[in-house]
Amino acid sequence: MARILLAVFLMALVSYLPRVTPLVFLRQKIKSPFIQSFLYYVPYAVLGAMTFPAILSATGNTVTALVGFSVALLLAFYEKGLMTVAICASLAVYLCQFFLG
Amino acid sequence: MPNSSLTYQNSTAAENRPSHEFSLGLRHGLPIALGYLPVSFAFGLLAVKGGLPAWVATLISLTNLTSAGQFAGTNLILAGASLLEITLTTLIINLRYLLMSLSLGQKLSPGMTLRQRCLIAFGITDETFTVASLERTAISFPYMVGLIVGPYTGWGTGTLLGGIVCTLLPDNLQNALGITLYAMFIALVLPPAKKSPAVRWVAAVAVGLSSALTWLPGLRLLSAGWRIMIATLIACLYGAYFFPRKEVE
Numbered sequence A: 001m002a003r004i005l006l007a008v009f010l011m012a013l014v015s016y017l018p019r020v021t022p023l024v025f026l027r028q029k030i031k032s033p034f035i036q037s038f039l040y041y042v043p044y045a046v047l048g049a050m051t052f053p054a055i056l057s058a059t060g061n062t063v064t065a066l067v068g069f070s071v072a073l074l075l076a077f078y079e080k081g082l083m084t085v086a087i088c089a090s091l092a093v094y095l096c097q098f099f100l101g
Numbered sequence B: 001m002p003n004s005s006l007t008y009q010n011s012t013a014a015e016n017r018p019s020h021e022f023s024l025g026l027r028h029g030l031p032i033a034l035g036y037l038p039v040s041f042a043f044g045l046l047a048v049k050g051g052l053p054a055w056v057a058t059l060i061s062l063t064n065l066t067s068a069g070q071f072a073g074t075n076l077i078l079a080g081a082s083l084l085e086i087t088l089t090t091l092i093i094n095l096r097y098l099l100m101s102l103s104l105g106q107k108l109s110p111g112m113t114l115r116q117r118c119l120i121a122f123g124i125t126d127e128t129f130t131v132a133s134l135e136r137t138a139i140s141f142p143y144m145v146g147l148i149v150g151p152y153t154g155w156g157t158g159t160l161l162g163g164i165v166c167t168l169l170p171d172n173l174q175n176a177l178g179i180t181l182y183a184m185f186i187a188l189v190l191p192p193a194k195k196s197p198a199v200r201w202v203a204a205v206a207v208g209l210s211s212a213l214t215w216l217p218g219l220r221l222l223s224a225g226w227r228i229m230i231a232t233l234i235a236c237l238y239g240a241y242f243f244p245r246k247e248v249e
Helices: A002-025 A033-051 A060-077 A081-101 B001-018 B019-049 B054-064 B068-078 B081-096 B096-105 B115-122 B126-135 B141-164 B173-175 B180-195 B197-215 B222-242
Strands: none
Touching: A002 B001, A002 B019, A002 B068, A002 B081, A002 B096, A002 B115, A033 B096, A033 B126, A033 B197, A060 A081, A060 B001, A060 B180, A060 B197, A081 B180, B001 B197, B001 B222, B019 B054, B019 B126, B019 B141, B019 B180, B054 B141, B068 B081, B068 B222, B081 B096, B081 B197, B081 B222, B096 B126, B096 B222, B115 B141, B126 B141, B126 B180, B180 B197, B197 B222
16 A cells, blocks of 8 residues: 555656646746747647547447547537536437447 | 737736636636546546545545546556556656646736745646636636636545445446546637637647557557647647747737
């Protein structure tokens, strides 16, 4: 157990360090328009890269994942709320499993 | 630059009404908190199924507060990996927070103290970062605390519940819950992508690169954390080069 707790502590440490370092050591505003633009695009790029193709293996079955993915795309396209999109995609995966047997 | 003076006024007003800022953050954090419940629930399940006590799973969630990072780290703990391997893998997956903190740091109110910065740094996740940077031009300390409280509570509670009811939940329900976080990501990125061609292209390049890094032979050796990091870097360089922002705050 001590070993596990040590592992948890180390994980916590390396989760915190990348978050805190830029906030503490880079406190002045960045002037360069290029870097400003770069940083502006970070959230969109991160979300894109994290979602696809990882979503295809999120449910243990590519077909149900594709169904959930399509439902999420459709609802998000019509700008439904985060919760609505998440719950409906999950529900679609759940129901789809019955059709696949 | 009229824009910068506007931002300055916003942030001054924000600091004058901390309670309003806090409740605004709280409201913005609520959907994130609810979205975290099923994901953290799934994490609790996975950890307890693998043999960890529910309190250790909850401790991991409350001290790490990451999705991919703690999932990978916990899997390695369960597999009996070395401490070095656990630490390095978690670190690599979490390196993307460097970019997010760097980006978020540019929007923090000028008056924020060192201690406040250290506190909110703990609560930066993919979702809180995205919401804060897309909803606000100047981010105050009370707003950020409000934004973090809900998701943090939801993440911990979900893990504990998942750990406790571990054996009660059927497989097909667990599978269905696996997609919630990704569905939320899509809901975050698609509406702005509809409106802005630049955002559309940046997101498309990121998706294309992460797919290439996942599927192309020879490139598949990279771990998920590296894939996300490399795809993000190149997609943002592409965006900054081809779609430089004219009005930057």
